[in-house]
Amino acid sequence: MAKTAQKRTFLLEFEKPLVELQARIDQIRELGEEKQLDVSGQLQELEGKVEQLRQEIFSTLTPAQKLQIARHPRRPSTLDYVQAMCDEWLELHGDRRGSDDLALIGGIARLEGRAVVIIGHQKGRDTKDNVARNFGMASPGGYRKAMRLMEHANRFSMPIITFIDTPGAYAGVEAEKLGQGEAIARNLREMFSLEVPIISTVIGEGGSGGALGIGVAEKLMMFEHSVYTVASPEACAAILWKDAKKSEQAAQALKITAYDLKDLGIIDQILPEPPGCAHSDPLATAEILKQAILENLEYLSQLPTDKLKELRYQKFRNIGVFIE
Incomplete structure (x- = not known):
């Protein structure tokens, strides 16, 4: 019962019919066991309806609904994927300038x-936990820590894997004082010069320069229900229409979904999610991500250094190209 209550706490509006139907199946199953009745026929019929309804719901999601999924509090995080995918993990701390930002983590893994x-x-x-990690919004120290770890990877010829999941870089006064723009800009410049493979994946919400600060890569992947955008739909609506309530309209116009971005040539690969999205089966999601990383790593590891850099350079040079 506690588990069911927890699921309902984080229930999205469009998931309710699915959960209600599943609850009905559970009731019939319990009744059958209690009364020793054969309810297998009813269960089979209802389970078929669940699958059909799930397919209908998640194949017709709007960009605004996908944004809700990307922000789901139970969606797997970087540390969840590390735990599920890696044989070993050693988290490294600090930017060597007096800061250790918990919103942006990193370390060596096997x-x-x-x-x-x-x-x-x-x-x-x-x-x-969200307050401690600033809701995933990294400070300048976080990006400097990330760059320190990338330089370490480059020195010891270790591929770099990055997971993007942030509303954006922290935009507070203190972050600006400490050089937020400079820290992100330096990351962008230096990542183009690294001589090891870089694979980035948008695992949830990829927002603005906060995402780009660890997103310069030869291969950029996205889960099918994640989003990647230059500004949040709420911010875009507030800027364009002076009304944050028009965020759904902004989400549609911004082309934030994986399929839109694949068509535009921004991302290279869309990763499927299990039925019911990543938060419904984190282990299966982690396995999908792991296999995609290993396949891309196998390919990129065979390329010479100059080819890796050229791939990275051309990828970003081609973004935004248009024909008059």
């Missing part, structure tokens, strides 16, 4: 026996 450096945004699971 993935199927191969040493890699993993860096990613980290949101919290509850209010207290």
Whole structure:
């Protein structure tokens, strides 16, 4: 019962019919066991309806609904994927300038026996954890820590894996005083010069320069229900129409979904999510991500350094190209 209550706490509006139908199945199953009745026929029929309804719901989501899924509090985070995918993990701390930002984490891991450096945004699971991690919005120290770890990876020839999940870089006065723009700009410049493979994945919400600060890569992947945008739909609506309530309209116009971005040539690969999205089956989602990383790593590791850099350079040069 506690587990069901927890699921309902984080229930999205469009998920309610699915959960209600599943609850009905559970009731019939319990009644059948209690009264020793054969309800297998009813259960089979209802389970078929669940699958059909799930397919209908998640194949017709609007960009605004996908944004809700990307922000779901139970959606797997960087540390969840690290725990599920890696044989070993050693988190490294600090930017060597007096800061250790908990919103952007990183360390050395072993993935199927191969040493890699993993860096990613980290949101919290509850209010207290979210406050400690600043809701995944990294400060300048976070981006400087990330760059320190990437330079370490480059020095020891370890591929770099990054996980993007942030509303954007922290935009507070203190962050600006400490050089938020300079820290992100330096990351962008230096990542183009790194001589090891870089694979980035948008695992949830990819927002603005906060996402780009660890997103310069030869291969950029996205989960099918994640989003990637130059500004949040709420911010866009407030800027364009002076009304944050028009965020749904902004989400549609911004082309924030994986399929839109694949068509535009921004991302390279869309990763499918299990039925019911990543938060419904984190382990299966982690396995999908792991296999995609290993496949891309196998390909990129065979390329010479100059080819890796050229791939990275051309990828970003081609973004925004248009024909008059």
